[in-house]
Amino acid sequence: MDESNHWYGHSRILARYCGLDARRVPRIQGFVQHGWNYLHGFPPNDRWASPGYPRFVWSDVLARRGWSMGRRGHYVIGSPWAYLLAMEPDLGRLPDSERRGTIWYPFHGWEKHSVRGDHARLVEEIKSVEPGPVTVCLYWLEYRNPQIRKWYEKAGFRVICHGDRGSRWDTKGVDFLRNQMVELRRHRRVASNRLGSAVFYGASVGCDVAVYGDPMELEGERPEYGGTARRLRLWPELHGLDVDRRTAREIARYELGFTHVAGPDELRNLLGWEKIKEAS
Amino acid sequence: MRTTEVPSIPASPANVHLVGGEMLLWSDAPESAQDGGQWAALRPGGAGGAAWGGAGHGAAWACGEIVRELIRRVRPMPGRVLLIGPHPEDFVDWLVARSRSVAVAVRSYPDAVRLGARHAGRAGFAVYCGQLAKLGGLDPFDVVLALDGFERVHSAESPYRPWRETLAEVAALVAPGGTLLLSTRNDLGIESLVEARPHERTDADWHPRGLDHTRPNGHQTLAAELDAHGLLVDDCYAAYPAAGAPRALFSVETLARGRTLPDAVTVAACARGYHGRAVVADPVQLTRKAFRHGLAARLAPAWVTVARKQAPGRTGGPALPAALLEDDVCAPPWTLVQELARGEQGKWVRHVPPASRPFALDRVHRDPALLSGPIPEGRVLDEVLLTACAYDDIRAIRERLRHLAGWLSRWSDAGMVPGELAFATTDNLVWDGERLDLIDPSWALADALPTEVVLTRTLWRFAVRLLGSGHHHPWPWSVDADRLTATLVAISGFRHDRRHLERAKALDREIGTTLGVGATAAADAPESYRQVLAGRERLRDTLTAAQARIDRLEVKLTHRERELRKTRSKLRAARRRIAGLRRRLGFRLMRRARALTRPLTRPVRRRLRAARRIARG
Incomplete structure (x- = not known):
């Protein structure tokens, strides 16, 4: 139906879960939410x-928000991560004893909108806060940009994508x-300057959570989201240098829709x- | 920069407190009160997306004079007030003017901003925007008003909150000794019973309605629920004719005592017209039957409850009226509230507030003092005529209409009747079997009017009501209001004149405009069941065709995807073969030889190209 169904290997994960050949993933009869957001699971346009x-969609609150905004036909299935x-x-x-350091996800732009923010200041902040080794994970667009990579590499961080x-x-x-998943399970802590999918993924696999630093601006960021202030009002408990692990895990389970995971047969029917034929 | 193309959400005024979970793109205010312009472009549909709003928006609870009068009786000096849910702006203004402090809790950010800006700088005014559950930290209030019910207090951010849980949250906000005024929609009320589309879900219904088992199923259950939360019911009122816009409040205790209310009173409880709604039964008839069968309290569209939070040492509540009625034929400033009480010999009497003064505008005059006194007994003439029409009883219709015409003529002097009789319409007259009486005698027109014009207007209004209600009548179904009026005038013994009808309509327009309700409009009868079935058949055919087209396109698309996959696989195989060939010795030698001989053959190739150009001309 739409290319975004296949981003980040989502369709392949779902195909594998359904017992299909993940290399020849079929078309999904619908639209799978491709990232966590606090609108209705999809972009405004x-x-x-x-x-x-x-x-x-991943969680029931998105279905409610979507309904109130004139969207219909939501089906809560949980996230591909689940x-x-x-x-x-x-x-x-x-x-647990072998998990080390922090994996840090700077807020990323995408193909059509880049982010505006001061990477140098962010590096200083990370250095001042994080005690152990830091892995910075960049979005592929930013990873390709040697200038951005250099900011983090110069600080002695391990930079991955x-x-x-x-x-x-x-x-x-x-x-x-x-x-x-492999990277998150190697680290003791996940951090970002914005609440996002990666933070919830990390919380769901036992990482400590921290959200701090300049949240950076996305060019042309739609005001429907309500900005950082709205995120702070909705999830004040998830912002800060040290977040209660249990709270973070509970919220992550809710936002990632762990209780909505469908069975393989049900999912096959839902996705069309x-x-x-099942993979042999 | 794209940022300049996108309108921004306006900042909230200082008196607006965002508690978390506010709905940024939502408004519960009527369309007319919502901000248009740039911000509207953010709404889905404003930018060409899905439809914004729907019936769920804007059906604000009408806090008319009747509700204000009840609040005056309950708390003459309200003190600290909390208003929960959306309420009309003029009601908030009214409340702010007579209370020490007013806090408003709404879920919609645009509504909060608008209210905050409207009362900017006013001491003691605050708006709390977001989830109701996050108001727990506030000090309890002297008066809590939830007149819109609990349907629109939770934002889409909140998980499902049953009615009972919401009541617990609201009850916690009432101070000991404080008052809660709560409106509760009756799931089995007359409004729900006549609704032809009970399951139509709008954008406002992210949770389906009518399935909450914790909602009270009667006023007794409602009282028990309130009691369980420490709230003692002072009185509970059956609100008619609509849950969202009550114009009549009857104490359920009065209704339960079996005191029959006069028709002149119960008619005020009936919804006049359909207001564009599809209904399965005439709400007027059903309401009348509910009163006659003693079910008015049980089938009320809503209950308005006055309850007090128990506090040590405090007993006895305020003296509350048995019933309050508000006009439905006019808009403010004409509107009057009448209080009903049992008079001498058990007769029902009505009183108007002592502060009500005579009022005049253009040619219309109203003297509230004329309303005070016993309520006339008898059946409303409108209903008498409708019943006769249902029985095809032309003789009864003739007798009633001739009696009406004779009654008007008795007042006539040189063909002119006094201006008071301009308001002698069939819904403002009662017939006790012998005589006609005006239900509301407070209205008058400044000048005398021709008898024929007054009679024609009365009959034309009845014709419009009869045809618009879809009731059975003895005349051809194709008859329109004008032709039926001509027939009714003739039946009443007068000669129909087209000019009288035109003057009657002009008079109706004039009175309607002065009273602020507009002229009587001829309405089409509601859709019949047969029409609905035919519409459904048409839709089914359209959908079948659309589905067939989708199925065909699905097959084609799947086929093309398969072809694409095969082609890509062939392409990959071909690329592998080419790569293999390139690695062979023969191919490499041949390419080397070609590279070496290329400079030698260049002049020959150049000449050949020139010759081809010449040959092509």
């Missing part, structure tokens, strides 16, 4: 999401979430894959 096809965790309970898992966003037709991005 979501006219491409044709009525009549379901909107597969499905990956169900399939890979031990992928990259290390004993989980991979391209990918598409249905190439193999890029296939292992994005797997790579992310009931006639596709």
Whole structure:
């Protein structure tokens, strides 16, 4: 239906969960939310999401917000991350004593809008806060930019990228979430300057959480989101240098829709894959 | 920069406190009160997206004079007031003017900003915007008003909150000895029973309605629920004719005592007209039956409850009226509130507030003092005529209309009747079997009017009501209001004249405009069941065709995807083959030889190209 269904290997994770050949992922009859957000799971200009096809969202609050904004046809299935965790309970898992340092996700732009912010100031802030080794994970666009990478490398941080966003037709991005899971499970702590998918993913696999620093501005950021102030009002308990681990984990489970995970047969029917042969 | 193209959300005034969970792109205010312009472009649909709003928005609870009168009786000096949910702006203004401090709790950010700006700088005024559950930190209030009910107090950020849990949250905000005024919609009220589209979900219904099992199923249950939260009910009122806009409040105790209310009173409780709604039964008839069968309290569209938070040492509540009625034929400043009470010999009498003064505008005059006194007994003439029409009883219709015409003629002097009789319409007259009486005699027109014009207007209004209600009548179904008026005038013994009808309509327009309600408009009868079925059949055909088209396109798309996959696979195989060939010795030697001989053959190739150019001309 839409290319975003296949970003970050989401469709492949769901296909694998349904017992299908993940290399030949079929078209999804609907629109899968591709990242955590605090609007209705999709961008404000979501006219491409044709009525009549379901909107597969991660949590029930998104369905309510979407309904109030005139959107219909929500179906809460939980996040692809929840499905990956169900399939890979031990992928990259290390004993707690071996988990080290912090994985830091600076807020990223995307292909159409870049972020505005002071990376140098952010580096200083990270250095002053984080006691152990720091891994900075950049979005693929920023990772390609040597200038941005240099800011973090100069500070002595390990700089990584989980991979391209990918598409249905190439193999890029296939292992994005797997790579992310392995990295998160190596670290003791996950941090970012903005609440986002990565923070929730980290909280769900036992990382301590911190959200601090300049939240940076996305060029042309839509005001419907309500900005940083709204995030602070909605999740004051998730902002700060040290966040209560249990609270973070509970909120992450809710936002990532762990209680909404569907069974493989149910999911196949929902995504329009009931006639596709299972992988041998 | 794209940022300049996108309108920004306005900053909130200093008296607006965002408690978390506010709805940025939502408004519960009526469309007319919402901000248009730049901000509207952010709404879905404003920018060409999905439809913004819907019936869920804007149906603000009408806090008319009747509700204000009740508040005056309950708390002459309200002190600290909390208003929960959306309420009309003029009601907030009224409350602010007579209270020490007013706090308003709303879920909509635009509504909060608008209210905050409207009362900017006013001491003691504050707006709390967001989730109701986050108001727990506030000091309790002397008066808490939740007149819009609990349907619009939770934002989309809140998980589902049943009615009972909401009541607990609201009750906690009432100070000991404080008062709660709560409106509760009746799921089995007349409004719900006649609604032809009970399951139509709008943008406001992110949770479906009518399925909450904790909602009270009657006023007794409601009292028990309040009692369980430490709130003692002083009185509970059955609100008619609509949950969102009550114009009549009857104490359920009065209704339960079996004292029959006069028709002249119960008619005020009936919804006049359909207001564009699709209904399965005439709400007027159903309301009348509810009163007649002693079910008015049980089937009320809503209950308005006055309850007090228990406090040590405090007993006895305020003296509350048995019933309050508000006009439905006029708009402010004409509106009057009448209080009903049992008079001598058990007869019902009405009183108007002592502060009510005579009022005049243009040619219309109203003297409230004429309302005070016994309420006339008898059946409303409108209903008498409708019943006769239902029985095809032309003789009864003739007798009633001739009696009406004779009654008007008795007042006639040289063909002119006094201006008071301009208001002698069939819904303002009662018939006790012998005589006609005006229900509301307070109205008058400054000048005398021709008898024929007054009679024609009365009959034209009845014709419009009869045809618009979809009731059975003895005349051809194709008849329109004008033709039916001509027939009714003839039946009443007068000669119909087209000019009288034109003057009657002009008079109706004039009175309607002066009274602020507009002229009587001929309305189409509501859709019949047969029409609805036909519409559904048409839609089913359209959908079948659309689905067939989608299925065909799905098959084609799947086929093309398969082809694409095959082609990509062939392409990959071909690329692999080419790469393999390139690695072979023969291919490499041939390419080397070609590279070496290329300079030698260049002049020959150049000449050949020139010759081809010449040959092409």
